[in-house]
Amino acid sequence: MAVTKGKTKTPDEILQVDEIFEKEDLEWAGVVRSWLNEHVRDNIGDWYLDGTIPARELAEGLGELGVLGMHLEGYECAGSTATQYGLACRELEAVDSGLRSLVSVQGSLAMFSIHHWGSEEQKQEWLPQMAAGRAIGCFGLTEPDVGSDPAGMKTRATKDGSDWILNGAKMWITNSPVSDVMVVWAKTDEVDEKTGEKGVVRGFVVPTDTPGVETPEVQRKLSLRASITGEIVLDNVRLPESAMLPKASGLKGPLSALSEARYGIVFGVTGAARDSLEEALRYTDTRIQFDRPLSSFQISQQKLAKAFGEYSAITLTAAHIGRLKDSAAGVRPEQISLGKMVNVDTAMNIARDLRALFGGSGITSEYSPLRHAINLETVLTYEGTHEVHQLTLGRAMTGINAFAN
Template identity: 85%
Template sequence: MSKTVTPDDLLGLDSVFSKEDLEWAGIVRKWLDDNVRDHIGDYYLEGTIPARELAVGLGELGVLGMHLEGYGCPGASATQYGLACRELEAVDSGLRSLVSVQGSLAMFAIHHWGSEEQKEEWLPQMAAGTAIGCFGLTEPDVGSDPSGMRTFAKKDGDDWVLNGAKMWITNSPVSDVMVVWAKTEETDDQGRNVVRGFVIPTATPGVEVPVVKRKLSLRASITGEIVLDNVRLPASAMLPKAKGLRGPLSCLSEARYGIVFGVTGAARDAIESALDYTGTRIQFDRPISSFQITQQKIAKAFGQYSSITLLAAHIGKIKDTTGVSPEQISLGKMVGVDTAMNICRDLRALFGGSGITSEYSPLRHAINLETVLTYEGTHEVHQLTLGRALTGINAFAN
C-alpha cells in the first residue's frame, strides 16, 4: 500500500491559509475533540445540546463574536472566523449554528446597529458566553420575504409595545437576550412601514419562548419560537442605527458567511470518516477501500470538497481585503451547502447498514445540511439572487 494522506494535505491547504490561521483552526479542533465530539451523536439522538455549558467554554476559547472588535471581542480576521466555523460544523451543524447565531446575528446586530449603552451591557457577556442571544426575524408564515412580517411595534408615550411571533429561532428557549425585528407606524417614501430592531431581555414580561419539538434535522441545536404579547420596552431598547430591512439583512449576510466555511467542515468530516471506515471494513478478504467503486466515490467527494474549500477561502480573502458582496456570499452558500450535502449523502452508502447509526457522521451531516440548505436564505432564493446579478432582471418581482 502507498502512504495515505488527509484531504487537506492532498489539497495543499497550508499554501491556501497562513500558518497562524491553521494553528488557530487546530486549537479549535482540539477543544472540540476534547469537549464535544464524543458526545455529539448522543446530543443529536436526544434532540438537545448543553448550550449554556458549551457557550461558556466557547467563550473561553474565544470564538463567540470573534470577528467583532472591542467589548470583549478579539477582532479576529474573517478568515480565522471562517476556519472556526469549519471546525465547529465538522462536529455538527447545530454547534456551528449556536456560535453563528450568537456572534453573527445577535452580537453583530448590537455591535453594528446598537447604541453604546446596548453594546456595553450585552457584548462582553455574550463574548464570554455568560449570556446567550437569539435573533428574531422569521415568522410562522413569513420566511423568504421578511417585508411581509406581521410583528408590530407601536409607540406608547416614550415606550414601545410589541406584539407578534417569530418562528424557527435558534437559541431562543435558552437565551438571555433577543434581537427582534418589527414593523412600526413610521413609513418610508413608498408608504411602507419601516422595520426597526429591538434588544429585548428574555425575562421581559409578555415574552414567551416555546421549544420547537419533533425536529428531524439539526437536532443537536435548541430551536424555539418568540411570542410577544404586549411587551413593553423603553425607548432605549430600539437599535438606533438600524432603519429598514437593511439592518436584519446585513446580519443574515454575516451569518451566511460562516455557513460558507462551515459546510466544508461537514464535508471533510464525512470524507475522513469514510476513509477510516473503508480502510478497516473487510469484505471478500480485503478492505473495501481497495475496491474501485469505493475509491471512485471517495475521489469524487474529494474533488467536490476541494472546490468548495477553495471557494470559501477566496470569499474569506475578499472579505478580509476589499469587502465581500451579498451576491458573493450567496454564491458560496448556494454551491457550498448543496455540494457538501451531496458528498455526505454519497459517502453514507459506503458504511452499509452501519451508516444509519449515530456512530458514524455522514448521514447526520447530510440530514443537518437539509436544514442549512433552507435557512438564512433558501437555495432557490440564492439562485434568484445570482440570477438577478448576472442577468440584470429581478425574478423576485411580480
C-alpha cells in the first residue's frame, strides 16, 4: 500500500509553543543555537565517548557569545531576562546536559554567589573575568558523606587571627579540575543569633592556586561524560578575611544559588527532550522497513505523539516559571522545585521512550536520545534529588515538613 506523506512538523509547531515567547527572545535563542551548531554539535558525541570536554576553550567562546552569568546585572554581565537565560539553557542542553552544566555552574552557582553575597572587591575582581570566560568557577557544597542534607556539612572554617583556615572535602563538583576560582561553603565556630547553636555556614571565594587546595578529577563516569567533574580537597587552606562572602550567613546563601541553577535546569531539559524528538522524527522519516518509512507505523506514531504531548507540557511549565521569575513578585522555591521535579523526569522518559525507535542504532553515539537519557539520570540527582523536590512540594501542599520523618 502506498504511503501518502505530508510535511513533517517540528516539536514546537503542533501546539505553536514558540508563540508564548517574545520575538526578540526567540531571536536570541536562535543565535545561541547557531553558535552551538557551528562550534559544538558535531563534536559532542566524541567528547562524550572520551569522557571530557574542552572546558577552557568553550568557556571563552561562551563568554564571547554572552551566556555566562547573562542573567546578572553589571560587572560586564548581560543583564538579560530570566526567560532569555532559560531559552539559552534550552539550546545548550539540546546539545548536551554537560554543556548546560558548565554554564549553570559558572553563572548560576559561582557567579551568582559572588554577585549576590560578595563584597564589591570580590565582584570587581572575579565577575568580569568569569563573564568573559577568562576565569572558570565552581561551587563547593556537596560533600562525600553529605548530599541532600547540607546542614550536616563537615568542612570547617576556623579563625586564626584575621585569617580563616579551611579544612574539608567537597565531591561531585562540576568544573573543579579546570577552575580558577571556587565558592566554598563551610561551617564556622560562630554562634547563630537566632538558634543559639554553634556552626554558622559561610561562603568563601577561594582561588584554586591557593596552597592546600587540590581538585582531583572524578573518573569512570557513566553519565554526564561531556563534562569535567571533580573534588575539592582543602588541607589547612589559609585565606584572608576578605575571602569570606560578607553578605551570606547560614544556608540561605548556598540554597539561593541552588535555586538559580535549578531554574536553568527547568528550561534546559526541555532542550534535551526537543532534540530527542527532532532526532526521532528525522530517523523514522528516512528509515525504511517493510518498504515503508518507520514513521508510517502506528506504534511509531503513538510513541512520537506521546513525546510531543509531554514535551509541549514541560515547555509550557518552563515558560510559565520564567514569566514568574521575570515578574515583580518573583518565583518561589517550591515553584522551581515543581518545575525541576516534573520536567527532568518527563524529559528523561521522553528520551528513553524515543530511543526504542532507533533499534540497535539507538545505542550508538551517532544518535542523541540515549545520551540525553543517560545524562538526565544525573540531572535527576543533582541540584536536589527527585525525592527532595517531592518532599519540598509535599511541604508546600500540606504544611508538614516530612524531611526528617
